[in-house]
Amino acid sequence: MAHAPTVLFVCIHNAGRSQMAAGYMTALSGGAVTVRSGGSEPGHEINPVAIRAMAEEGIDISQGVPQLMTTEAVRDSDVVITMGCGDVCPIFPGKRYEDWELADPKGRQLDEVRPIRDDIRARVTALLSEILPLSRA
Template identity: 65%
Template sequence: MATKPSVLFVCIHNAGRSQMAAGYLNHLAGDDVEVRSAGSAPVDSVNPNVIEAMLEEGIDLRSQKPKVLTTEAVQLSDVVITMGCGDVCPFFPGKRYLDWQLNDPAGQGIDAIRPIRDEIRQRIEGLIAELKSGIAI
């Protein structure tokens, strides 16, 4: 890759799916990818059961705070991955948009969150392979 690609993960509350995805991409890709996450209606804190599920994977989200989705975050990203946030994400030509249909971990216990977490990891591993091959941007 000639330049470092950037990825933005967007969900409604920025407390579950997008936080897990950003955590995995940071963990698995390291400094090779710039990672952002945001929510269309962010809440005050990351879901504690999501934090627990990610700690099981060796990824600590305890210092993460949900952030509001901004036009600037979308503009600065090469790939925008939405996760159940509908049409609230601004559209800019030249960006790659993906919509990952994933169950929402909100209100779920740890046993229900683990399969969501595992599916996100699989998707992140595929995304990293695409980014490394130059397919995604």
């Protein structure tokens, strides 16, 4: 049986960008990827505008709860994607790390969040095409 890769998406509040990325990875991978998300300073709720933007794509992230990113989650992930949380993420040898520079949807209107959402979708799609062939080898 092939190893299902684990991807961790991290942003500051785990309430917008990382939740949208996790939603896309879950939906687009069809369960072939274990998806986690967390924040360096988790918020209290998922950004309602991010929820609406993802709902337009047919993806429901409304049940998500912002979580604290833990050292264990990083250690247990194959790929760690950070989004504007600086250097707070622990580094473990052998992991793939990427920092995606994305605007924070916090405090933005839906028409401003859509381009962020679309950028996240494109990045998740590209990442998925890179990691899934490796897991099926």
